[in-house]
Amino acid sequence: xxxxxxxxxxxxxxxxxxxxxxxxxxxxxxxxxxxxxxxxxxxxxxxxxxxxxxxxxxxxxxxxxxxxxxxxxxxxxxxxxxxxxxxxxxxxxxxxxxxxxxxxxxxxxxxxxxxxxxxxxxxxxxxxxxxxxxxxxxxxxxxxxxxxxxxxxxxxxxxxxxxxxxxxxxxxxxxxxxxxxxxxxxxxxxxxxxxxxxxxxxxxxxxxxxxxxxxxxxxxxxxxxxxxxxxxxxxxxxxxxxxxxxxxxxxxxxxxxxxxxxxxxxxxxxx
Amino acid sequence: xxxxxxxxxxxxxxxxxxxxxxxxxxxxxxxxxxxxxxxxxxxxxxxxxxxxxxxxxxxxxxxxxxxxxxxxxxxxxxxxxxxxxxxxxxxxxxxxxxxxxxxxxxxxxxxxxxxxxxxxxxxxxxxxxxxxxxxxxxxxxxxxxxxxxxxxxxxxxxxxxxxxxxxxxxxxxxxxxxxxxxxxxxxxxxxxxxxxxxxxxxxxxxxxxxxxxxxxxxxxxxxxxxxxxxxxxxxxxxxxxxxxxxxxxxxxxxxxxxxxxxxxxxxxxxxxxxxxxxxxxxxxxxxxxxxxxxxxxxxxxxxxxxxxxxxxxxxxxxxxxxxxx
Numbered sequence: 001x002x003x004x005x006x007x008x009x010x011x012x013x014x015x016x017x018x019x020x021x022x023x024x025x026x027x028x029x030x031x032x033x034x035x036x037x038x039x040x041x042x043x044x045x046x047x048x049x050x051x052x053x054x055x056x057x058x059x060x061x062x063x064x065x066x067x068x069x070x071x072x073x074x075x076x077x078x079x080x081x082x083x084x085x086x087x088x089x090x091x092x093x094x095x096x097x098x099x100x101x102x103x104x105x106x107x108x109x110x111x112x113x114x115x116x117x118x119x120x121x122x123x124x125x126x127x128x129x130x131x132x133x134x135x136x137x138x139x140x141x142x143x144x145x146x147x148x149x150x151x152x153x154x155x156x157x158x159x160x161x162x163x164x165x166x167x168x169x170x171x172x173x174x175x176x177x178x179x180x181x182x183x184x185x186x187x188x189x190x191x192x193x194x195x196x197x198x199x200x201x202x203x204x205x206x207x208x209x210x211x212x213x214x215x216x217x218x219x220x221x222x223x224x225x226x227x228x229x230x231x232x233x234x235x236x237x238x239x240x241x242x243x244x245x246x247x248x249x250x251x252x253x254x255x256x257x258x259x260x261x262x263x264x265x266x267x268x269x270x271x
Numbered sequence: 272x273x274x275x276x277x278x279x280x281x282x283x284x285x286x287x288x289x290x291x292x293x294x295x296x297x298x299x300x301x302x303x304x305x306x307x308x309x310x311x312x313x314x315x316x317x318x319x320x321x322x323x324x325x326x327x328x329x330x331x332x333x334x335x336x337x338x339x340x341x342x343x344x345x346x347x348x349x350x351x352x353x354x355x356x357x358x359x360x361x362x363x364x365x366x367x368x369x370x371x372x373x374x375x376x377x378x379x380x381x382x383x384x385x386x387x388x389x390x391x392x393x394x395x396x397x398x399x400x401x402x403x404x405x406x407x408x409x410x411x412x413x414x415x416x417x418x419x420x421x422x423x424x425x426x427x428x429x430x431x432x433x434x435x436x437x438x439x440x441x442x443x444x445x446x447x448x449x450x451x452x453x454x455x456x457x458x459x460x461x462x463x464x465x466x467x468x469x470x471x472x473x474x475x476x477x478x479x480x481x482x483x484x485x486x487x488x489x490x491x492x493x494x495x496x497x498x499x500x501x502x503x504x505x506x507x508x509x510x511x512x513x514x515x516x517x518x519x520x521x522x523x524x525x526x527x528x529x530x531x532x533x534x535x536x537x538x539x540x541x542x543x544x545x546x547x548x549x550x551x552x553x554x555x556x557x558x559x560x561x562x563x564x565x566x567x568x569x570x571x572x573x574x575x576x577x578x579x580x581x582x583x584x585x586x587x588x589x590x591x592x593x594x595x596x
Contacts, residue, residue, distance in 0.1 A: 089318035142329030
């Protein structure tokens with residue numbers, strides 16, 4: 001067993017690390033409540049929630065959050081609908097040339113946004129995809145789908161072939177087996193993929209900055225970006241806006257963290 | 272590696288196999304019509320086709336177009352005159368471009384170097400056998416990873432404001448001479464932005480290394496204990512060598528992240544003051560969408576793609592090579 005000294009040192013060091021992460025976040029929430037100071041000491045009676053209302057109205061954050069939700073949900077659904085069948089085929093079926101196709105898709109995981117963003121802008125301009133929901137969903141999906149296929153393939157390879165075969169014996173088609181047997185079995189894998197893609201889309205900045213010029217359809221991250229440039233000196237207002245944008249993701253993280261982290265951990269070992 | 276689990280299930284499959292073999296020879300239209308190995312089975316291609324279509328139209332097409340644009344001096348509107356290699360040459364000769372490349376070198380230290388060291392250190396502590404409550408630390412340290420970059424920069428703009436908490440506490444501690452204009456200085460702002468990047472990235476490295484540590488067989492640690500190895504020795508003899516694969520992934524992803532650095536810096540300084548914190552991605556954005564040098568921006572995109580692929584290959588080669596040696 002670990003010595004008492006070592007145990008205490010570990011806790012001390014980790015606590016220092018946790019504090020460097022948590023203190024800035026807690027201060028953000030604190031500043032958002034607009035504290036005033038009397039003689040260098042915080043007057044706790046001055047804390048209030050008014051800034052959240054002001055930030056919500058001034059930054060049009062309600063629209064931003066709704067847009068973020070639309071983009072994230074649509075991207076997750078599109079990625080899942082595309083990646084699940086493809087991962088199933090790559091993971092369980094014989095396919096001539098399948099290796100090559102899979103490697104091509106994997107290279108897609110290495111393509112940085114910056115390598116495609118410029119031509120994408122001009123393509124979307126001529127395809128009328130610029131500044132509408134479909135365009136950003138398509139771009140986000142194209143950039144997540146390689147990961148999705150890779151992720152689902154490594155899950156489907158762990159489905160024992162007897163399960164696939166016995167389902168076939170029962171008269172299920174492969175398509176039916178996929179959705180009625182394999183996907184329910186793989187709910188944890190699908191969940192983690194969905195959570196990651198949701199998070200990436202919700203937090204993404206460069207893609208919407210380029211592809212969604214009209215403010216009515218911008219996601220919350222972009223609106224908060226504009227907002228902090230406009231109200232750069234109104235610190236409480238900025239903080240309140242940031243808390244509003246972060247809240248759904250942080251709550252989701254706290255609720256799902258066990259599953260999310262366990263999923264990433266198991267995926268990271270395979271990868 | 273997780274290979275044992277499927278093997279066990281496969282041997283269990285002996286009970287099921289015969290049935291499926293029987294199904295193969297059993298008469299009946301449903302089974303007979305199913306294509307078998309002889310004929311090329313086209314169904315798998317149908318499962319894969321939609322992904323390839325989306326991938327092709329929205330990723331490969333722009334990628335190829337980008338390579339084409341990079342050899343032209345297109346301004347985004349008129350015809351695209353052939354420019355040969357001049358866009359690539361100016362990446363090396365243009366002073367702002369060069370500054371971007373030099374800044375990338377600094378950012379690699381902050382986006383990749385520091386997070387990997389810190390991640391390794393914290394993962395080694397969290398992954399120690401016989402410690403309790405480690406789930407809490409794991410969750411907290413990963414938290415910056417789930418925050419949007421906009422939220423991150425709002426946090427740090429507040430903390431580092433000229434009259435913000437950091438400068439105030441420095442004054443209160445009698446360290447007033449250390450107070451600085453953290454985010455508006457020619458000399459230190461790039462480093463400060465880099466540190467913010469480290470703050471975000473290290474939770475990711477930590478989690479990756481933790482995954483690796485959990486896959487290291489316990490016997491190795493037991494053996495080290497029997498040999499009377501100190502915790503530090505144990506780290507260098509058992510933990511670090513066991514993390515080779517995760518090290519390759521962490522290095523690849525975080526170095527590429529440093530090459531791509533955009534959000535945090537763009538939101539705080541837009542590359543300033545002056546051009547002191549420009550990055551290749553910020554130069555690309557300005558070229559493409561401010562000064563309409565689409566050709567030059569495309570060339571930068573191609574260079575960034577090339578650099579990412581080279582880094583991946585080199586790191587994978589290094590790690591694999593050492594494994595064989």
